[in-house]
Amino acid sequence: MSVVSPRKSRRRRKNGAGIAGVARVDRRTKDLLHRIRPGEIAVVVHEDLDQVSATELVERGAAAVVNCRRSVSGRYPNNGPFVLAHAGVPLVDDVGDGILDVVREGDEIRVDGGEVFAGDVLVASGLLLTGDALSRVMAEAYQGMGDSLEQFARNTMEYLQVERDLVLRGEGLPPVRTAIAGRHAVVVVRGRHFRDDLRTLRGYIADVKPVLIAVDGAADALLEEGWTPDVIIGDMDSVTSDALTGGAELVVHAYPDGRAPGLARVEALGVDAHVFPSAGTSEDIALLLAHEHGAELIVAVGAHDNLVEFLDKGRAGMASTFVVRLRVGPRLVDAKGVNLLYTSRVGTRDMVVLVGSALVAMLVAGFASPSIRLVVRNTIDWAQDLWRSVF
Secondary structure (H helix, E strand, C coil): CCEECCCCCCCCHHHHHCCCEEEEEEEEHHHHCCCCCCCEEEEECCCCCHHHHHHHHHHHCEEEECCCCCCCCCCCCCCCCHHHHHHHEEECCCCCCHHHHHHCCEEEEEEEEEEECCEEEHHHHHHHCHHHHHHHHHHHHHHCCCHHHHHHHHHHHHHHHHHHHHHHCCCCCCCCCCCCCCCCCEEEECCCCCHHHHCCCCCHHHHHHHEEECCCHHHHHHHHHHCCCCCCEEEECCCCCCHHHCEEEEEEEEEECCCCCCHHHHCCCCCCEEEECCCCCHHHHHHHHHHHHCCCEEEEEECCCHHHHHHCCCCCCHHHHHHHHHHHHHEEEEEECHHHHHCCCCCCHHHHHHHHHHHHHHHHHHHCHHHHHHHHHHHHHHHHHHHHHHH
């Protein structure tokens, strides 16, 4: 896998094979997701491509993905590449950072196998991560998972030492104005299938009217479904201004040393916000906030709930999510996958049978009523008398 500098290689293609599209380039995948349009090609710098990012690339219509880094580094078996492969989106892997010096945002590029072209010039090459190649790197990742588990355990102990009072007693949590005590709370995170699960909960949300707590960009997903979040928690870098100014109470997640880069953006919008430093994730703060403020039940949508997903975030802080879930466990209900539990499949034949059964039931009920029987009997007698008088 390598990047081919135009100064060193002028290899040209004589045909237009492959997938062509406008390049969207960013070192941060979640920033790129705000700009990419259907049919465009994502150029990312994303080691261990996670499932959520891959799913959003598919949902936003990426025609292909070019990754400067290894999409599966071997630390653990991350599922992002499988998501792209299943959706038929080519993934050219480990092309190197040099492509960022050659391809600019908005350039027209073409992906052909494991090669990337700008015009007719080969600018980068890597491994087309599909089929046998994908199976091989995933097998290697399973073998290398032991080291990641050991690091995860160390991170967990370090988090408990730093945030023990927060986890055990909720010390330092912001005194939000939103009424949470005694109510249900729905905490929405941009995780796997979170949109589908959110739609499945539509009836529950309409009936129970729980507190809606959104983690960063999940606030926009709530707005798209017609709901207004009550609280938004996060570093505020992946949530739209419309969501931030929509009336929700804001909690800006700061670094443990107090730095809060997202606060400047919130203040520029003229919106008040709480600032909460924590070594954990915004997801952890949201769960703890709902728990410590007395939520009767916490429904987690899109939250991380298994080891691969903890590792999938690629950050030491995910160890905190493991600990926090243990803390709030008695009140926590995970909605992940609820949309797969039952899928309605009502065909035309089913509808005919259903309507027919309803009509039969109505007729049976009608004839069981004395008044209905009398009306029917009188109608029949009248028809018979009319027939005899005419004929």
